[in-house]
Amino acid sequence: MNEVVGIIQMQKVRLTLNRRAVEAEIPPTTLLVDFIRGHEGLTGTHVGCDTAQCGACTVLADGEPVRSCSVLALQVQGRCITTIEGLAQGGQALHPVQEAFIETHGLQCGFCTPGMVMSCAALLARNPNPDERAIVAALEGNICRCTGYVNIVKAVQAAAARMPAARVDDPLDSRA
Numbered sequence: 001m002n003e004v005v006g007i008i009q010m011q012k013v014r015l016t017l018n019r020r021a022v023e024a025e026i027p028p029t030t031l032l033v034d035f036i037r038g039h040e041g042l043t044g045t046h047v048g049c050d051t052a053q054c055g056a057c058t059v060l061a062d063g064e065p066v067r068s069c070s071v072l073a074l075q076v077q078g079r080c081i082t083t084i085e086g087l088a089q090g091g092q093a094l095h096p097v098q099e100a101f102i103e104t105h106g107l108q109c110g111f112c113t114p115g116m117v118m119s120c121a122a123l124l125a126r127n128p129n130p131d132e133r134a135i136v137a138a139l140e141g142n143i144c145r146c147t148g149y150v151n152i153v154k155a156v157q158a159a160a161a162r163m164p165a166a167r168v169d170d171p172l173d174s175r176a
């Protein structure tokens, strides 16, 4: 049964977050990004514009990129959510996209990087060998104020070269 706190009726959300079952009572207006950062303490997902423009808050829902600042936590009820923290295997090995960003200098200040990496991982999961045009198209919702994007495109190409064919439904399984 839902709990009433003041005039807010709390609602139960159940989802899988980085392969961990999560259940919580939350106000129904809770944004997914606030649930991830505030309730679950996973602050790798960044908030830039807060208006679905910059892509810094991008996470994966069942392998597809979503802007977590524009989605309610209740809207992803029952789905598998992956954040930047979930890409690194047990907090140890980096995902090939993360390694490639480091090696090709695909970041400077790093603010856009979690969202960029998530969008790139999703791209390579559905298209293991994207050409430059496909990479640019996939990243058009992710804004970077530092790099000029050139090294980000190189990072995606480098990651593609080292990754085995990926499963569309689970980009985590695309680790080298």
Ligand code: FES
Pocket (backbone or CB within 6 Å): 046, 047, 048, 049, 050, 051, 052, 053, 054, 055, 056, 057, 058, 067, 068, 069, 070
């Ligand atoms: S913070 Fe979500 S798109 Fe900018």
Ligand code: FES
Pocket (backbone or CB within 6 Å): 106, 107, 108, 109, 110, 111, 112, 113, 143, 144, 145, 146, 147
């Ligand atoms: S590395 Fe600074 S915004 Fe992209």
